[in-house]
Amino acid sequence: MSGGVDSAVAAARAHEAGHEVTGIHLALSRNPKSYRTGARGCCTIEDANDARRAADVIGIPFYVWDLSDRFHTDVVEDFMDTYAAGQTPNPCLRCNERIKFAAVLDRALALGFDAVATGHYADVRTTPDGDVELHRAVDAAKDQSYVLGVLDEQQLRHSLFPLGDTPKPQVRAEAAARGLLVADKPDSHDICFVADGDSTGWLREKLGERAPNHGGEIRDETGEVLGHHEGTYGFTIGQRKGLRLGRPAPDGRPRYVLDIEPVSGTVTVGPREHLAVDRVEGDRVRWCGRALEPGTMLAGESVTVQLRAHGAEHRAVVRVAQERLEVDLIEHADGIAPGQAVVVYDGTRVVGSATITDTRRVSA
Structure with a gap:
């Protein structure tokens, strides 16, 4: 239970269906204030309190599991290392793969639970032959099967997604009808451990001397130097904003990041069609x-x-x-x-x- 509306309704539905449900909130930050402040649906003290209140309304036990060290190693460090290598990670996939459906599921099974249920918008189906399949949710706009694409067969057999057949507006209406105070709580869209949403600034602060280079050149496809930067971790393929080149392209069209070479520190830019x-x-x-x-x-x-x-x-x-x-x-x-x-x-x-x-x- 993250403290958001989706996991609260998922827990309520599982409880109403007759399952013996225990609410678990994950403490993922060694210092919650260092990751994020405000009610964003993940990682804060406020979110833990929201999850606890929802569990009280539903009438289920509630516990907080501290997985901050594992989260920092498997998700935060992976995020930094991947950016330092000139690549673009997706920390939500890594969190699902290594935390929610690995560390959490392993502990849950060891404690005698049968499955982990979450508020993800996706659908697990069992075929007549007994195989398990992961499918897209009914609500295409909220479908989260992409970030669950890292789950293997064993993990899917012990996963429940009670919201897969329901559009998001209906989930919010249901939460209000159940008396859950998180019914109107905003969704979380940013990276949970980047407090202000400024990934570049966060990476600059955290990577420091670990970055393979502390600056480099921005070039066009002919090799002409157009500008300089403080570190390749501030760029991703397809980026248009924040290049600060100082002068437009000869044809006046916008430039985009085409390639990132972290060893030399070279960032190559060019037209969108490339x-x-x-x-x-x-x-x-x-x-x-x-x-x-x-x-x-x-x-x-x-x-x-x-x-x-x-x-x-x-x-x-x-x-x-x-x-x-x-x-x-x-x-x-x-x-x-x-x-x-x-x-x-x-x-x-x-x-x-x-x-x-x-x-x-x-x-x-």
Whole structure:
């Protein structure tokens, strides 16, 4: 129970369905004030109090589990290291993979619980053959199956998502009807451990001397130096704002970050059309259900990939290599960066995911 409306209603529904429910709030910050202040739905003392009040209204036991050290190592440190390597991480995927459905689930099973239920918008289904599948939620605008694409078959067998069949406005109305004070609490959209939403400033402060370079050049595709920067961690592929180049491109069009080289500190910029990619490759493959054998190819109208948490679906041909995925995009995508996740779908079903290591630009 994060302290938000979704997990509160999920707990209420599980309790009403006859399950023996215990509310768990995760203390993820060694010092809650150092991560975030204000009611944003994650990580603060206020959120813990909101979760406790919701548990009291529902009538279930409530505990706080301190996973701050594990969270710092597996999520925060991973976030910093990935940015320092010139890549763009998604900390929510890492949190789901290593904290909520690994550390929490392992502890829950050891204590005799059957499953972890959360307020994520997704749907777990069991086939007639007994296989488990992860599917998109009914509410496409709130669907969170992308950030759950790192869950494996065993984790899915012990996961419940009670809100997968309900649109978000209906969830808020239900919360109000149940007397839950979080019914109108705003959703959390920012990175929970970046207090003011300024990721670049946060990385500058935290990385310090750990950064592989403390500045470098901003160049165009011809190699001409256009400006200088304080560190590659302040950039991500596809970024337009904050480049501070001082002079416009010869054609007057905006420039975008095309490439980041953390060792030399070089950031390459160019026109938007040069962001288009038609192929991505990834490692750290995770299967949401039965694993696919190397050599398997997925193709057809129903096969798509999603490359951002709130991004569009792209039709694709997916090949399973040895511990890798190779994805050819039928419709190109813009601004895709190494470090992001590629999540593979067959219709509404999540097949699996991988961490993007390489992309191929259409212009190349």
